[in-house]
Amino acid sequence: MTETPPEDVAPVVGCDEPGSFARDVLVTRHPALIRQVRDAHPYTPAQLLALDALLGEITEGVLRPLPPEAHDHAAWRHWRMGEHVGRSWFDASFLWAESYFYRRLLQAVDYFGPGPWQGIDPFAPAKRAELHSAAVDEELHALDTLPGLSRADEAAALIQAALWGNRADLGFLTTAAESARSTTGLVADDTDRLWALLGAEPPGTVAVIADNAGRELIPDLVLIDHLLRHGHAHTVVLHLKPQPYYVSDATPADLVDALRRLARAPGHAGQVGDRLWQAMATGRLRPSAHPFFCAPLPYAAMPDDLRRDLAGCTLTILKGDLNYRRLVGDRLWPPTTPFDRLTAYFPTPVAALRTLKSDVITGLTADRVAELDATGDGWRVSGSHALVQVRGA
Numbered sequence: 056m057t058e059t060p061p062e063d064v065a066p067v068v069g070c071d072e073p074g075s076f077a078r079d080v081l082v083t084r085h086p087a088l089i090r091q092v093r094d095a096h097p098y099t100p101a102q103l104l105a106l107d108a109l110l111g112e113i114t115e116g117v118l119r120p121l122p123p124e125a126h127d128h129a130a131w132r133h134w135r136m137g138e139h140v141g142r143s144w145f146d147a148s149f150l151w152a153e154s155y156f157y158r159r160l161l162q163a164v165d166y167f168g169p170g171p172w173q174g175i176d177p178f179a180p181a182k183r184a185e186l187h188s189a190a191v192d193e194e195l196h197a198l199d200t201l202p203g204l205s206r207a208d209e210a211a212a213l214i215q216a217a218l219w220g221n222r223a224d225l226g227f228l229t230t231a232a233e234s235a236r237s238t239t240g241l242v243a244d245d246t247d248r249l250w251a252l253l254g255a256e257p258p259g260t261v262a263v264i265a266d267n268a269g270r271e272l273i274p275d276l277v278l279i280d281h282l283l284r285h286g287h288a289h290t291v292v293l294h295l296k297p298q299p300y301y302v303s304d305a306t307p308a309d310l311v312d313a314l315r316r317l318a319r320a321p322g323h324a325g326q327v328g329d330r331l332w333q334a335m336a337t338g339r340l341r342p343s344a345h346p347f348f349c350a351p352l353p354y355a356a357m358p359d360d361l362r363r364d365l366a367g368c369t370l371t372i373l374k375g376d377l378n379y380r381r382l383v384g385d386r387l388w389p390p391t392t393p394f395d396r397l398t399a400y401f402p403t404p405v406a407a408l409r410t411l412k413s414d415v416i417t418g419l420t421a422d423r424v425a426e427l428d429a430t431g432d433g434w435r436v437s438g439s440h441a442l443v444q445v446r447g448a
């Protein structure tokens with residue numbers, strides 16, 4: 056594994072800097088999410104008490120451990136939960152604090168059981184509303200234009216749809232200003248290099264590390280259908296989250312719902328859904344849900360079994376902001392730090408498709424950074440900008 060030289064290692068993104076994006080997420084977004092979840096389900100007195108206790112803890116208290124009977128207690132001990140217990144949440148790194156927050160939220164609503172609430176996704180109402188929204192109806196109807204496009208134009212349209220589908224992030228939209236939801240443009244665009252990697256003969260296995268369900272997962276699935284249909288991949292492994300995470304991150308249940316939504320749609324969307332349903336049956340589309348995808352660690356720390364699984368792929372496509380942060384290590388790198396150097400450890404060529412929703416950014420030219428900073432529109436966190444960055448073989 057290629058390590059970044061220590062003298063070049065930038066500070067890990069923390070939560071303790073007043074006015075920082077990360078601190079605002081803990082101060083504003085997480086309490087808002089607890090209130091949303093609390094109102095979205097007919098929880099029992101014990102669950103309501105647990106949610107209220109978590110709200111108090113994250114805002115004014117000190118970090119408490121998972122109960123010893125938690126199924127993943129050993130994993131979180133390995134992920135250094137003990138060092139954080141008894142300290143302020145704001146002392147933890149941003150990635151660690153957020154990951155642990157979502158794990159504790161699941162604990163408060165008995166997601167892992169045993170009992171009647173086992174497996175009930177606290178974010179399901181929001182995910183369901185989005186998946187069955189008029190906006191998705193329109194997006195599915197718009198797929199009827201694809202057969203009229205050239206293969207190259209279809210490919211370009213599908214990359215853009217998958218890229219900007221990342222804005223459909225229910226956690227981000229909790230606090231994003233309406234004005235920030237307009238899209239401005241790309242800060243980096245390696246789309247041509249992405250398609251060059253997808254032109255490998257014979258087509259191999261492409262890994263897609265998914266991000267959000269619903270309005271992001273559907274364009275991701277339409278892109279996957281294109282890759283399978285036009286010889287860019289013999290097989291696609293779709294890496295999902297094994298449990299609800301970051302509000303709208305896609306779980307296997309969300310994949311089933313999205314495939315059903317597609318297959319039941321009229322027109323071209325329904326044909327895509329039927330092909331993907333068949334791809335699941337033949338194994339050409341293979342879902343996976345490794346526990347590490349909910350770990351509070353950068354991808355450089357991935358376990359050997361996941362590394363081996365990915366190493367067999369010709370390319371890994373990583374969707375979204377959190378995956379980008381974990382890919383490059385969630386550090387405040389100088390924006391001109393080469394993306395290739397920070398991703399050299401990854402076991403395959405990588406392509407990051409991400410709308411910018413947090414401070415971490417790499418691989419830009421100094422001129423581009425100066426140009427973006429001059430706009431003053433919070434380009435790093437507003438979701439108005441996006442990137443396609445590729446590190447080749």
Ligand SMILES: O=P(O)(O)OC[C@@]1(O)O[C@H](CO)[C@@H](O)[C@@H]1O
Nearest residue numbers: 080224226227375376377412413
């Ligand atoms: O990975 P995604 O869904 O594109 O974005 C995840 C996100 O909403 O959560 C974190 C802040 O809560 C940031 O990484 C980002 O804003």
